[in-house]
Amino acid sequence: MSLRVKALGIVGLALVVVSAALYVVARSVTLDNAAELERASARENLERALHALSMRIERLDETNLDWASWDDSYAFVQDGNEAYVESNLVEETFGALRVNLITFVNGSGQIVWQQGLDLESEEEMPVPDRLRAFAWPDDPLLQHTDLKRGTKGLLLLEERPLMLSSRPILTSEDEGPRHGTLIMGRYLDEDVIAQLAASTQLSLQLRLLDDPALPRDFLAARASMTEQTPIAVHPLSSESVAGYTELDDFSGEPKLILRVDMPRSIYATSQGSLRVLVLALLGVGVGLGLVVLVLLETLVVSPVAKLSANVRKIANGQSPSSRVAVSGNDEVAALAVNVNGILDALAEHQEATERELAARMETEAELREHYTRVERARSEARAILDAATEAMILVSPSGVVTAFNRSFASRILTGRPGEIIGEHLEVLTAHFERLFGVEVGAVPLMAGTAPNREGVLSLDVLQRWPERRELQLTSTPVHSGDGSYVGRLYTFRDVTRDREMGHLMSDFVSQVAHDVRTPLTSIRGYVQMLLDGESASISPTQRRHLGNVQRNADRLAALVDNLLDSAQLEAGEMRLDFSDVDLANMIREVSETLRPQVEGKDQTLTLALDEGLWPVLADALRLTQVVDNLLSNAYKYTPPGGDISVAARNRADDVVVEVRDTGVGLSEGEQAQLFTKFYRARRTEDRKTEGTGLGLAIARSIITLHHGDIWVESTPGNGATFCFTVPVAQRVPATVGQGTAGRAGRSGQPDVLRASDRDRR
Template sequence: MGLRRATILLIGLTLAVLLVGLYAASRCIILGRFVTLEEDIARQNVERGVNALHSRLSQLTLMAIDWANWDDAYAFMNEPDKAFIASNLPPETFRNQGLNVIAFFDPDGLLVWGRFLEPGNDAPVEIPEPLLETFRSGVARLFKATDRTPRQGVMMLPQGPLLAAMHPVVKSDGSGTPRGVLLMGALLGEAETARLADITRLDLSIQALQAPVPPGVAAADFEGKPSGEPVVLQTAGESSLTGHALVRDVFGEPALVVSVTMPRDIYRRGVDMMQYNLVTIFLAGFGFSVVVILFLERRVISRVGLIERQSGTIGTRREAGKRVALSGSDELARLSDSINDMLDRLEKTQEALEISEGKYRSLFLNTATAMLLVNTETSLIELVNAEFERLSGYGRRNVEHRKSWKDFTLEEDAKTIENFFRNRAASDGQIPGTIDCRFIGRGGDIRFVSLTVAMIKGTDSCIVSMIDLTDRKRAEEALAEFNRTLELLVAERTGALAEKAHELEEANQRLQELDRLKSAFLSSVSHELRTPLTSIRGFAKLILKDLSRMTGMGQGLKGKYARIDDNLQIIIKESDRLTMLLNDFLDLSKIESGKMEWRDARLPVSDLIVRGVGAVRSLFDEKPGICLALDVPDGLPDLFVDPDRMLQVLINLLSNAAKFTDKGLVRVSAALEADGLRLTVSDEGVGVPKADLVTIFGKFRQSTQGDILENKPKGTGLGLAICRNIIQHYGGRIWAESEVGRGSSFHVRLPREALAPKGEKKAARSEDGTA
């Protein structure tokens, strides 16, 4: 589209959009203001009509007040007489005051006197019974016995709406108990409506609220209306506007609709004003558009066309020395000068590009790496350097624009390279630009090369550099062969190691069998040794008993008796020691062979500690320098273990503390921890070296710290091993903490599984864990 046509179209569209926007704004703002003004006037007219109706009611109320606050009327209510009626209530009173009903009711709601004037009649008649019942019920609803407040409003009768005013009958000064109610009313007929319309100079109509009069208006239309806007408006096109107001009866119920109709002159004037404004704006815009188009045609479009023609001539004929000629001092003239300056710079840039191209071409041709310029669309090689000629064996004339890069590679590599070129072009060079492939030279020899591809942005060409990897590939193949040989050698050595491992496994099984035989042998020997030891111990005690009876022996035999007594005590003591050794052998053998019987039962921690301390009390009595302390808090849960085995553990730990402590404190403590119960036996004895803290729990192991055990009782080295096996049977842990010269602490932790829940009795468990 030309500049001239685009300008005309743009101005036309702008004018059209402007007119549409102005029309919408005018209709929304200007015409909206006129409509609002018209509606306000309509509401005011309706309010005037309602006020006229209320004014008529006020007149009736004043008349009712004047008659009801009158001593004669007050006396008439007590004693009705014809003189009052003849002088004050003749037919002229109804016609002169425009009344249709005058009625006096006593406090009980009974009619004292009343007449009703039918529309079109000259003389009033007695009130018909239906109307009388309506008046009577209305008075009863509105007035109490002592109520002095007047009432006014509309009462709906079969004859039509009645404007009624009621007031209690009292004395002229307002005193005295009300003797009844005076009701005065005027029917609201066509004559009365016309009189109100004439007074207000409005097109006024008053109708009962009953469908379909007035059309489309009901009491529900006035519900929810704000107190300041009780008027409902209806429009009849652009001709008239009608406002409706609801009037409630004397009981507060919807009764009448007051309607005022007015012509829509204000609205039509708003429409005319809006149309005049639009026509004026259109003519002004059209004139402005013509002026703008003529100006643009003379000062812009024609001169731009001249620049276009001259620039086209320069570009077509490639006349480098010719320039654009445009007179003037405006922006287009300065644009022509800028174009001339740009042509000068382009000319210089072209020369610089030719120099740069020569430099890069020389660099491309003379680099020591084989390089080629490839068209990715046609796959033809467009340029190669001397190194590529050497690598391929072809001259440049035989390659450039004659051969494809596919002619220098294997068929299975060609598809991979083609996909690589395509991905490089699509990703704008984001994919790594190196790929390894095989290269076929002129003599058919295959070499391994690494291609580095650089895409030339904005073109279908790329520069490919080739690095010969043949020597490296051959070295890698040799290394791979060496690795394969090494793997075979490792496999052979692994097989040999597997055979050795199998032999070690068989040796381990033989050792385990020997260990079982050793345990069986120890068990058998221990049982065999216990019988003679029992006999030796028993006979030694009998001999000692017999010697004790020989109290009358001579003075020379007392020394021999003392030696025999000492020897027998040694025999008994060593027999006990050997018996304990055999018992340890038997216990350890039973535990390791799984033949130990475990008689688990509920055992309070305090009972366990008291029994253990009592069993070793003699050891502590022999050493007065030792102080034994117990730290057992209340509330600890009971253990569910074998009491004898657990007592054996505590006795072993206390015995060790007594053996290796000369003076100081030996403490037995118990505490409940998060993961179970912890028992601790600590002393201030000689201590255990750190190197022996683990080994002392092995079989036949004792601390080996220099002469620290010199002159101390020797043990079997099985006590702590038996303790460890017992604690491990219950899933617990035993360990020692010590510092040489400062004492030791032996800790036993039993898990929660070894604790007895409160109120629960458990059955004894055998070695395999079954109940």
């Protein structure tokens, strides 16, 4: 586009801008005044329509007053005589009164007589539910604090507006007492609207505010209404304008919106005047534009054209060192100097761009190499997961499946079609219920623990389909390299073979223990006879040797008893004989039995038992076994001169017992395995202490059978505190069957065995 064309465009644009500015000013003066006149006229017409509607409701109220203040109505509402109905409440009465509804209510809020009539079809119509029963005495339609005044207005019933009047029923002299209420109503239908439009000579429309098909102009008008401006005026087209206002019902809430239409005659006249003014302005502007064009051609366009020719020569020559010739001392000369400066800057920018492009290409190559390493690492991680024999599934904190390995697909997802990556765990609900049963609740369990960023979950589940297998479900949190929480990895490990081997080993141990017990009993008996001198006198050396035999036989007997107890617990065959047990007395007896040994090591044994310690419902023999085991361990692992204490206190629904010592203490790793069978600490000083590693495992199982918990609190070098709880007598079932310490699914126990929270510490 040439400079001359641009100059012509600028002049034309200036002409248009000036004309537009003058038009805006003229429109602001003329059309805005016309619009204000239109709004005032619309408000006046709306007020006329509202007055006509108010007068229509007033006439309905006057009609209701004539009937309510009448001796016959006064008597009818009390006795409900049929003569009154036959002579007054007929179809012609509805037509004469121009009402759709009449309701007589007595002084107790009971409807004496009620009927609705369609005036057009003259057929009986149903009465809306709102007027078929009243909440006496609080219904606002029945409340009349002033007997001389009634209640009137609009009421929205079943999506239909109703003009309604409620009057107290009095005598013909307007005297009380009030014997009830007379309610008359007329639907504000199209016939009534048409009558109002005819009486006011206005075009009226009435719509419900909550009408889903409410036209856009009604919605726009309603949005512009406020408490200060309850009337809105909006043009419908260039030929008509409308006024809007909301109508309230009895509750004072807006329910309807009324529109009044009228022609825009004032606005049309103002537009004609504006068109004449615009034509005059265009004529003056064209003359001025021609003068300005001539001046621009002489003073600006010609010098700039020469400068453009010089720049074009430089461009065609494709020489970076060429520059524009500068002549004169005006703005065009200054422009030439600036052009030369731009050419210098362009040369520098081109060099910088080439350097930046080379650096970007190098960065892209590094990114491609990094992406290749990431993809290789991802493939290796996937291969490691697929190589694992355990079934694994990774779940995000929100419960969405993000990954699973080949073993999970083949062992857990067997028989389930469809992809689950990106889906919530809930899609597996039906499949998991088929695999594990409804009572396990595997999906809610996994979805509930997925947001947990800490801790390890471990529990046993029994798979029922397509084959019966015992699985160990383990859950561990997974974090990314930057420490952010990714989700939880759930691992299903098949422990069926391990459990079967464990049970075989338990059966074997039980059989061996029984086989050993018989000859061991004979050995202990004969040794005791020799020590008592019943068979022959023995020398001191022989007595010392027999004492060693007796002590080792007693140790072996204790080992056999522990093995038998462990086998019974493992098989779920240990039965408990429950009775009310005085726990405080039991603790004292066990403490007194052990006190000589404690004092022999120069140790101190103290008791701190709450006064009024509640009795517990327990097997006295087995609970004594637990207390004895904990006290014996404290004695064994506390060095000479140490302190041992036993405390017991009442809690909300159980009794808590604590056995504290000042021994060497336990590490977190030792605490995690302490209640495992045959586990003993690896420290040399602990290895020297006598023990089988079965006592704490048996104690834990016994406490579990008592519906209690057992746990340990310790830090290395600061001793240990062993705690257990036993429910109080009235909270424990009167009879307890086989224990739940056996393997899952045995003896009719649940298929999921969960360790208590304290056991996991």
